[in-house]
């Protein structure tokens with residue numbers, strides 16, 4: 167392939183670099199660099215449903231017209247509730263500043279729409295490129311030093327639809343030359359589109375989910391006792407389990423709901439959104455008759471915000487001191503929610519319960535949480551005296567899983 171004076175091959179793009187939130191102001195912004203051309207793009211909403219460009223660089227009037235024309239067909243104002251101004255400040259012009267500005271503007275707009283869950287407001291993805299014609303061929307993604315007779319400025323979608331096409335030049339050219347021009351441009355835009363999509367993917371789903379295969383279920387829990395039970399139950403179907411321990415960068419989810427279901431939805435919906443994967447969550451707790459159903463949804467935080475099983479058990483025994491056996495009945499409850507990414511209305515919800523009695527002294531070493539105090543009358547043991555299989559046969563979580571087992575595969579196939 168032929169090279170330009172600076173060594174860059176004729177069909178090679180300038181290196182692309184995006185710095186999101188280059189300015190630390192609240193307003194969304196990005197610094198886009200294509201080669202040595204640098205444009206700062208900022209977006210601000212306004213009430214009228216219009217696209218406004220505020221290009222700050224040479225030939226601003228024609229630049230604004232071109233940018234608006236190139237973007238307009240992609241924007242669906244049925245979805246966007248307001249319009250927006252895209253301010254593009256050319257900080258350094260080393261060639262093709264308008265198409266560089268367009269790329270920064272489109273992909274900033276796309277992130278902005280995503281943050282507001284208005285992804286549908288953009289009909290397709292766009293990139294723009296500037297291509298030049300020389301005496302002996304075409305050059306992609308022009309720099310200031312490239313000596314060309316004619317330039318072509320193009321915006322094209324990932325559905326191969328052109329939204330803006332401008333040709334400016336000092337020489338006449340024929341149809342074959344135009345085709346050569348377009349061919350070169352499309353090669354450039356295809357490559358550029360891939361680069362922008364990669365960056366967008368990183369910005370919106372920054373978690374590494376490459377280890378998650380088709381036979382894997384993500385469970386949004388940090389509780390290893392729960393995780394072991396899910397692992398065992400799913401293993402019967404040949405399914406492996408990943409938990410939040412596999413994604414340590416996911417922030418803690420505040421269980422601010424007022425019911426098991428609300429809390430399980432919070433956990434499932436948020437993690438499904440962050441990982442963009444179907445996610446199962448479990449919210450469970452112990453409802454003690456003599457305590458009017460406490461600790462209930464507060465079972466993990468019963469003795470204080472730091473989850474401490476020993477302290478929780480000690481508090482339970484203390485609160486039940488003097489309560490006779492026949493009044494120590496309790497229910498263990500589990501709500502399971504299976505969520506698909508960004509479809510909270512489609513959440514699958516099932517429940518499971520088991521009745522038992524709270525002993526006066528702990529028995530058994532297995533299990534977790536309140537297990538040593540929870541006596542189950544049919545197997546005549548505490549949960550902590552049971553093998554994992556025995557516990558799963560009778561437990562709240564086992565019962566919830568059996569309810570889930572009947573429905574989740576069909577649910578997963580829908581949509």
Ligand SMILES: O=c1[nH]c(=O)c2ncn([C@@H]3O[C@H](COP(=O)(O)OP(=O)(O)OP(=O)(O)O)[C@@H](O)[C@H]3O)c2[nH]1
Pocket residue numbers: 386387388389392421448449450451452465466467473475533534535536537538540549561563
């Ligand atoms: O003896 C027990 N046998 C069980 O089978 C069991 N299932 C749940 N629990 C306890 O009830 C609370 C749930 O709170 P919870 O649903 O918010 O879970 P958690 O905070 O531990 O983990 P996460 O899933 O929220 O990350 C926690 O204290 C759990 O230890 C159990 N105790």
Ligand SMILES: [Mg+2]
Pocket residue numbers: 421466
């Ligand atoms: Mg919890």
